[in-house]
Amino acid sequence: MTQALALISSLILGIIPFAILGLALGYLLHPKSADSILSLSLIIIPVACGSIQLPVPQIVQDLIAFSPFYHYRQLVLSAVNLNHDNQLFLHLLWLVWAWGAFSLFAAWSYQRDRTV
Template sequence: MRMDLIQGLALISSLILGIIPFAILGLALGYLLNPKSADSILSLSLIVIPIACGSIPLPVPQIVQDLIAFSPFYHFRQLILSAINLNHDNHLILHLLWLLWACGAFGLLAAWSYQRDRTV
């Protein structure tokens, strides 16, 4: 696969911007869950994440396909696809705003779980 410098920078910046909410979610889960349950959470996420981002087409009802559009994983996938100009839906601002919202929501969850962990 060949790409020019601008497309490579867009891909790297999309990867960095898209991973921030999920890093914050990882911090929140680290405070909420028992360390012994990390293996089961990671195993489950290997199944849930590809379905949640819509990369595995499954014959599911329309309501489930509509719910996938609310997943931050879906918006991260669309951000990456738009960076490499490959079959994306041309709603870049929407995907960036959705990831920003997810960053704020996961940040609030991480702050709450940290306070909960400190008091326990």
């Protein structure tokens, strides 16, 4: 029961920054470009969270650790006790940082959309 509660709470906590990012992109982009953005994100997000390993230089693999998608993945993995790195507080801080950054970006894009 506690594992299911941890999984549900990590999924909800992790999805909020990306929902805010989606709102920001919705204000910035033209509605007809949504299909291409969604198609591109289906490729980029699994690579950015580190779940798909590509033959790329080590520097790219190191940069993946700075992605909020990576920290969301690690948070979910730690909730279900799978292959995680025991850095729960670090991943939570990264998601809180992404939440704030994406909120500022969404507020800016909303103000830009209102003036245009």
